[in-house]
Amino acid sequence: MKKILIIDDERDLLETFKDYFQLMNYLVYTADNGLDGLKQIQHQPDIIILDVNMPEMDGFELCAAIREQITCPIVFLSAKVDEESRIQGLTIGGDDYLVKPVSLKELGLRIEAHLRRENRKQITQKIAYFGELMIDYDRKLLQYQKQEIYLTKVEFEIVELMSKHPGRAFSKEDIYQHLWNWDKLGDATIITEHVRRIRKKISKHSSVDFIQTVWGVGYKWIG
Template sequence: MEKHRRHTTKILIVDDEPDLRKLLTDYLEINGYVVMAAQNSHEAIRQIEEHPDLILLDINMPEMDGLELCRKIRNFISCPILFLTARVEDTDKISGFRAGGDDYIQKPFSIHELGARIEAHLRREIRSQHKTSVKFSEDLVIDYSARALYFRDERIPLAKKEFDIIELLSTHPGMVFDKERIFEKVWGIDDEGDSAVIVEHVRKIRYKLKEHGCDDRIETVWGVGYRWRKS
């Protein structure tokens, strides 16, 4: 089953270093993935039409860099984007998360660690695409099909957008979403509004959780956004 799934999983590599592209391509193909490769952002945009399941994206590229490309394609694709970069400063990571990236892989990296990270992100995607009732602790249950949140078997009443925010964050536990991206995911990129509305909705969610005796599950990542606390 796992082997069959890999043979249908497409990974796009975007890097201007030919040797690294070949190394990654060989490793991923040996492990059963379908691999696409691009040496610059313009080639990558054409490859995006093939709907990759995951993107490995170098930040330091000529013409359009990886951050700019990430911002550009996030309007059209929701698959995991893993940055390949030598940059490790917190400010660089914040920029990457704000641009829509999901993870950072520091160069030089262990090819086996990279493979494990890829697997982890793909498993997370599968879990989010096949949502069922998910119990995050002994007392808190989120029923995605019924769009309901329960704490100690008591339903917590939520407005539609409040549940939408919980659904987005809880299906990607530990992943940081900035307010702009939450707004785009929940309200849609064509909707008019201020991302500051996210702050008010999160405040209401936290109030309702506290009112029912439930600990706050939404963590504020200062200067970046919000994430669902891992249990």
């Protein structure tokens, strides 16, 4: 089930969107202000619907803060129809910009299109380069300057998960669930040890710490 985060200070509109997307079989998270919206990022949404005109922290400021944590598509909603606002929204990190009032059907179709695009990106991504670090997802191979870095199956799966979503913060529980779907007996803190080993192996070849600790959250891959 895909996860949507909707951030809008119009509570009636927020409830309308929530009801609609729940009927469309999405897992919906909501926030009626920027600060609460930033907290909801911990749910790792697949896409975000973000109102521009909000008090205290507007949508543009919030988008910039969100982009420091995750890379999922962001769709702006705004009553501003001027070209400058559209350009600002798309430049600061948004992927789409719709003017209110918006048709629920059109918004739903836009959401589906962005999610399909994200799925295609993940499916077609077979080899990725991060500087001189190369990851071959088909062959389960990690190389630095063409020298192989030997990882266990679990270690590679952790690298694969995070490197396919650079900048996105994963909790230890997120990673554990991805690996074993909670079927394996044990504690999610085992992820800390796996990450330590991955870092140690990469550090023998590169001074770059590709796995960065996000305090209070978990880890993210930097590109």
